Amino acid sequence: MTEETANKETFESFKNSFFYGSRTNLNFKFLEHLPEDEADLFFQGLLKHLGEAYDGADYSHVTAYIIEWQIKGYDKPKGFAYETGPFQALAKPVAESRLGLLTSSGHFVKGEDPEPLGVKNMTQDEATRRVFDFLKEEPQLSSIPIDIPPELMHVRHGGYDICGSERDFNSTLPIQRLRELEKEGAIGELVSPVYSFVGACSQKRLLTKTGPRWIALLQEQNFDAMLLVPV
Amino acid sequence: MLEDVGIPTVIVAVQAFRRRLETMSVPRALLTPHLMGRPIGRPGDREQQRMVIQAALKLLETADQGGTLIDFKA
Numbered sequence: 001m002t003e004e005t006a007n008k009e010t011f012e013s014f015k016n017s018f019f020y021g022s023r024t025n026l027n028f029k030f031l032e033h034l035p036e037d038e039a040d041l042f043f044q045g046l047l048k049h050l051g052e053a054y055d056g057a058d059y060s061h062v063t064a065y066i067i068e069w070q071i072k073g074y075d076k077p078k079g080f081a082y083e084t085g086p087f088q089a090l091a092k093p094v095a096e097s098r099l100g101l102l103t104s105s106g107h108f109v110k111g112e113d114p115e116p117l118g119v120k121n122m123t124q125d126e127a128t129r130r131v132f133d134f135l136k137e138e139p140q141l142s143s144i145p146i147d148i149p150p151e152l153m154h155v156r157h158g159g160y161d162i163c164g165s166e167r168d169f170n171s172t173l174p175i176q177r178l179r180e181l182e183k184e185g186a187i188g189e190l191v192s193p194v195y196s197f198v199g200a201c202s203q204k205r206l207l208t209k210t211g212p213r214w215i216a217l218l219q220e221q222n223f224d225a226m227l228l229v230p231v
Numbered sequence: 232m233l234e235d236v237g238i239p240t241v242i243v244a245v246q247a248f249r250r251r252l253e254t255m256s257v258p259r260a261l262l263t264p265h266l267m268g269r270p271i272g273r274p275g276d277r278e279q280q281r282m283v284i285q286a287a288l289k290l291l292e293t294a295d296q297g298g299t300l301i302d303f304k305a
């Protein structure tokens with residue numbers, strides 16, 4: 001084997017490099033979950049769709065194609081498995097209910113940085129590079145008042161592409177949409193603050209330590225129901 | 232865990248999370264046909280986001296058993 005052959009990158013390492021590797025791209029990290037033949041099909045199809053987009057103004061078929069493959073990439077059971085889960089019926093109509101919001105989007109108020117891993121002013125790049133450190137850590141809950149000026153909203157999360165959340169926090173933390181529905185009377189009350197944390201965290205600690213503490217905190221707010229947005 | 236202490240919940244997540252949510256036997260979930268990282272809808276698409284929230288709130292009211300996962304249709 002020559003040195004040139006030995007250093008040649010394989011297709012497998014190429015596709016996997018989008019998952020926290022030399023080409024990290026959180027929009028395409030699902031490629032790591034695909035076998036090589038399927039990843040091959042994905043790239044061929046993607047290029048075909050991009051070619052078809054050259055002469056048209058409508059790019060929605062490109063987005064639809066990527067969504068289709070994200071679904072294929074994640075179509076495997078992972079995490080905690082339960083045969084059955086608890087179910088609590090809503091006691092009164094939503095229009096009379098106090099509604100809470102909790103997301104794993106990684107939002108926080110500027111000036112109230114949870115300083116994950118003890119780092120001040122951690123950048124999104126560092127959060128992405130250190131995602132495996134995050135996965136060992138207990139998550140921290142950020143409280144966000146519902147009347148927060150948009151310019152004070154900040155987001156950082158090494159587990160997903162935050163571009164959409166940065167452009168419009170309602171894509172993952174729909175405070176403004178909920179407030180509109182509250183004003184129209186469709187929701188009794190949107191409870192302030194709402195909550196966000198970085199979902200890339202130790203799931204075991206979340207379940208056994210952090211979760212029970214958060215539940216106790218949330219119970220004090222007398223919610224009638226909660227909207228949960230895993231991101 | 233919230234349901235265990237009497238707080239009903241509804242989840243909004245992208246369809247890519249379907250299998251994981253099924254495995255976890257979550258109480259109610261609305262699955263949206265969106266890119267990962269944008270479960271409520273495209274940035275700036277107020278109408279789409281609004282329809283997703285309305286569908287989630289309806290599911291909160293109408294689901295009568297755990298493990299109710301439905302697809303959002305615009």
